[in-house]
Amino acid sequence: MNSVILQIAAKYLKWLLIVFAVLALLRGHNNPGGGFIGGLMAGLAIVYRGFAYNAFQVKEELQDRPGYYIGGGLFAIFLSFLPSLFAGKTIMTGLWVKIPTPVGEGIKLGTPFLFDIGVFFAVIGVTLLFVFSLTQKQH
Amino acid sequence: MEIILAIVVGVLYTAGVYLMLRRSILKFIIGLILLSNATNLLVFLSAGLVPGSPAFVKPDGVGNGVMADPLPQALVLTAIVIGLGIVVFTLALKYKFFELTGTDDLDQLKKTDD
Amino acid sequence: MIAFVALPILIPFVLIITLLIIRSDKLARWVGPLGAGLLILLSVYLLVLVREHGVIALQMGGWEAPFGITLVVDYLSALMLVVSAIIIFSIAVYALRFLPETIKLNRFFIFFFGLTMGLNGAFVTGDVFNLFVWFEVMLMSSFVLITLGRTKNQLEGGIKYMALNLVGSMFFLAGVGLLYGKTGTLNMAHLAEILKNDDQAILMNTSAVLFFVAFGIKAAVFPLYFWLPASYHTPNITISSLFAGLLTKVGVYTFIRFFTLFFVHDPQFWHQLLLVIAGLTMVAGGMAAAAHYETRRILSYHIISQIGYMIMGLGIFTPLAIAGAVFFTIHNMVAKTNTFLVSGMINKARGTYELKDVGGLFNQSPLMAVLFVIPAFALAGAPPISGFFAKFILIKAGIENGNYGITAVAVLTGMLTLYSMIKIWNEAFLKKQPENEYAKTPFKKLQFAEYFPSVLLGAVSILMGIFAFYVFDFTMEAGAQLTNPELYIETVLKRVNP
Numbered sequence: 001m002n003s004v005i006l007q008i009a010a011k012y013l014k015w016l017l018i019v020f021a022v023l024a025l026l027r028g029h030n031n032p033g034g035g036f037i038g039g040l041m042a043g044l045a046i047v048y049r050g051f052a053y054n055a056f057q058v059k060e061e062l063q064d065r066p067g068y069y070i071g072g073g074l075f076a077i078f079l080s081f082l083p084s085l086f087a088g089k090t091i092m093t094g095l096w097v098k099i100p101t102p103v104g105e106g107i108k109l110g111t112p113f114l115f116d117i118g119v120f121f122a123v124i125g126v127t128l129l130f131v132f133s134l135t136q137k138q139h
Numbered sequence: 140m141e142i143i144l145a146i147v148v149g150v151l152y153t154a155g156v157y158l159m160l161r162r163s164i165l166k167f168i169i170g171l172i173l174l175s176n177a178t179n180l181l182v183f184l185s186a187g188l189v190p191g192s193p194a195f196v197k198p199d200g201v202g203n204g205v206m207a208d209p210l211p212q213a214l215v216l217t218a219i220v221i222g223l224g225i226v227v228f229t230l231a232l233k234y235k236f237f238e239l240t241g242t243d244d245l246d247q248l249k250k251t252d253d
Numbered sequence: 254m255i256a257f258v259a260l261p262i263l264i265p266f267v268l269i270i271t272l273l274i275i276r277s278d279k280l281a282r283w284v285g286p287l288g289a290g291l292l293i294l295l296s297v298y299l300l301v302l303v304r305e306h307g308v309i310a311l312q313m314g315g316w317e318a319p320f321g322i323t324l325v326v327d328y329l330s331a332l333m334l335v336v337s338a339i340i341i342f343s344i345a346v347y348a349l350r351f352l353p354e355t356i357k358l359n360r361f362f363i364f365f366f367g368l369t370m371g372l373n374g375a376f377v378t379g380d381v382f383n384l385f386v387w388f389e390v391m392l393m394s395s396f397v398l399i400t401l402g403r404t405k406n407q408l409e410g411g412i413k414y415m416a417l418n419l420v421g422s423m424f425f426l427a428g429v430g431l432l433y434g435k436t437g438t439l440n441m442a443h444l445a446e447i448l449k450n451d452d453q454a455i456l457m458n459t460s461a462v463l464f465f466v467a468f469g470i471k472a473a474v475f476p477l478y479f480w481l482p483a484s485y486h487t488p489n490i491t492i493s494s495l496f497a498g499l500l501t502k503v504g505v506y507t508f509i510r511f512f513t514l515f516f517v518h519d520p521q522f523w524h525q526l527l528l529v530i531a532g533l534t535m536v537a538g539g540m541a542a543a544a545h546y547e548t549r550r551i552l553s554y555h556i557i558s559q560i561g562y563m564i565m566g567l568g569i570f571t572p573l574a575i576a577g578a579v580f581f582t583i584h585n586m587v588a589k590t591n592t593f594l595v596s597g598m599i600n601k602a603r604g605t606y607e608l609k610d611v612g613g614l615f616n617q618s619p620l621m622a623v624l625f626v627i628p629a630f631a632l633a634g635a636p637p638i639s640g641f642f643a644k645f646i647l648i649k650a651g652i653e654n655g656n657y658g659i660t661a662v663a664v665l666t667g668m669l670t671l672y673s674m675i676k677i678w679n680e681a682f683l684k685k686q687p688e689n690e691y692a693k694t695p696f697k698k699l700q701f702a703e704y705f706p707s708v709l710l711g712a713v714s715i716l717m718g719i720f721a722f723y724v725f726d727f728t729m730e731a732g733a734q735l736t737n738p739e740l741y742i743e744t745v746l747k748r749v750n751p
Contacts (some may be wrong), residue, residue, distance in 0.1 A: 036220070040585075065274050067276065067723065068274065069274070070273055071270055071273030071274040072274070074266070074269065074270045074273065075274065078263075078266065078267060078270060081263070084314075084315075085256065085736065089311055089315055090256070090314060090315045091256055091259050091311070091313065091314075092313050092314040093314050093315040094314065126224070130224075130227045132633050133227065133228075133231040134227065134231060134234065136234070138151060159420075164412065167416065170417055170644060171416075171420075174420070174423050175423060175426075178423045178426045178427050178430070179426075181393070181427050181430050181431075182426060182429065182430030183430075183434070184258070184430075184434075185430045185431050185433065185434030186430070186433050186434050187434065205524065210433070210439075211430075211433065213313060214382055214429070214430075214433070217382075217386065218385075218426055221386070221389045224393060225389075225393070225419060225422075226470075228393065228396055228397075228415075229415060229419075232396075232400060232408065232411055233412070235400075235403060235408055236408040236412060239403075239405055239408060240405060248409050248412060248413065250405075250409055251406055251409050251410045251413065251483050251484065251486070251487055252482075252483050
């Protein structure tokens with residue numbers, strides 16, 4: 001495809017999509033959203049350039065990425081298992097800490113959030129992998 | 140509502156099986172997608188429908204007593220995600236096979252049988 | 254200590270992460286066998302724990318059963334874990350030498366451990382839907398493995414494998430839906446408790462049939478086995494042996510688990526059906542194996558034939574028969590993998606799998622001949638190797654319970670097994686090398702590292718035969734636990750303290 005409008009828009013839309021993806025990730029635990037949806041959006045943002053320019057070229061450039069995204073994501077998921085083990089609880093038990101802030105109610109951080117971040121990155125990797133495996137050379 | 144959905148499930152199964160019995164690999168994959176959607180609907184349906192109330196508890200912890208069962212929703216969500224991965228894999232496999240042999244005909248797939 | 258129950262899943266998980274982030278074949282060369290070795294140690298420890306406590310259960314995430322996912326290890330799971338870990342280790346070593354250059358070791362081991370994770374997950378989980386997820390993990394990894402290398406035949410076999418297994422998954426999922434709709438729970442122990450006291454449990458036959466078809470496809474029983482011989486001979490021999498040893502046996506495991514724990518409401522119908530299916534599976538697989546002359550195809554059909562014995566034990570349904578089925582399963586996993594490993598060696602030494610093109614291997618390499626004889630005799634049921642005792646228990650149970658028909662079929666199928674093993678023996682080892690293109694190429698001497706996995710599995714087979722009494726003791730405990738699942742239910746639902 002060779003649309004100038006799409007090519008210009010791709011540059012900005014990429015970041016817009018990534019911002020939305022992170023938003024979806026952050027509001028995830030108690031509201032609609034979460035790592036999976038965020039990951040899908042971010043994954044699409046990364047391959048968006050491919051739709052505007054040459055999908056195969058993007059595939060060649062980013063060939064190695066999916067593995068690292070998936071590996072990193074799974075590693076974050078693995079890290080989220082550990083706190084509950086050290087706290088002497090059953091594995092995968094959700095643990096939360098509240099970090100007080102000068103304004104507002106404070107920020108709640110917990111292992112489910114870390115798990116969600118892991119899912120986020122793993123899904124980015126999987127999305128890239130899906131798109132790449134169906135991308136063919138343009139004749 | 141249940142009756143309509145049950146009919147939809149039946150129609151999807153019929154269409155899926157019909158497509159799977161065609162000779163084209165691509166139609167087989169489309170049939171597979173229909174089957175997996177029909178199965179997801181079946182799981183959702185057989186757990187019972189609770190129209191109009193989401194599977195949430197209100198922040199104050201008091202609801203009006205009616206709440207949809209969250210478990211089948213979680214099951215269906217997981218099944219959809221797995222289905223997505225499977226469909227992409229089958230498509231990629233079909234594409235590689237087509238690249239190598241240039242055929243989409245299931246009847247040509249006789250070499251590994253005897 | 255109870256947390257160890259999660260490790261059969263977590264260890265492969267961590268290994269996958271390592272291999273994904275650090276991509277070097279040099280590392281994979283070490284990570285593969287070492288990780289698999291760690292799994293052996295862990296599963297043996299779990300077996301010791303089970304010996305101490307009977308059943309151990311871990312409630313994931315602190316959510317009590319039946320609301321959360323429970324991981325349970327009882328005798329059956331622990332035995333399966335130990336044996337599959339031994340096979341995984343030997344295949345990991347075998348892969349280092351037998352995978353072609355075109356397949357990157359790193360990539361292979363990622364999916365190898367993916368399959369291991371799914372497999373171990375299926376063995377330890379106590380939740381029906383979770384079992385479905387592990388099945389899919391296993392299936393996805395096996396899809397990639399069977400098409401690694403991407404030859405024409407592999408892609409064709411891959412399509413057939415994929416098609417029937419996905420249909421099986423749909424049946425499984427539909428069964429899960431109906432099961433949940435009727436009982437409102439998916440925890441196996443809770444299901445067992447609900448269905449035991451439910452006079453409408455007969456309605457569960459709809460769901461049970463769906464599960465039956467799903468597991469029937471996975472386990473490759475009689476009318477549903479066609480994907481197996483069409484695909485198992487296409488990939489590299491390493492991957493064929495991995496699948497041959499492990500995949501269908503997960504189907505058998507789930508058969509045993511489901512039809513002893515909670516689908517016990519209509520024994521007349523189900524046990525008859527299981528026995529009929531078992532007999533047909535044995536005969537169909539054995540006949541087809543007799544007709545072929547390519548080692549991998551013979552052995553593939555032979556897998557099917559042997560599945561029949563395991564289902565037969567389940568169909569007779571006495572503690573002794575179940576113990577026999579479990580004994581037969583673990584013996585068969587080891588011996589079957591070993592025959593595939595040896596056929597890979599024949600191929601490496603001679604360059605073909607066709608029995609008509611090879612010969613004279615006995616003179617060339619007596620060690621290889623011995624390594625073939627051990628699993629072949631084990632499969633045919635010659636004492637004192639493992640298979641004899643496995644078949645003996647099954648046949649004894651059949652006669653004691655008055656199932657003479659199936660017992661006769663089992664004995665006769667033993668002849669067919671012996672026939673196909675003798676065929677491989679005669680053609681590959683005794684007969685003179687025929688004058689053809691393969692005769693011109695010199696016999697390739699194999700190194701010890703290439704023999705090692707087969708030596709290991711052969712030793713396990715022989716030890717299982719010599720110390721059959723101890724193995725029998727374990728399988729009897731498994732049979733007792735399965736026919737009387739009170740302890741399983743009580744432990745999972747937390748009414749007894751482990």
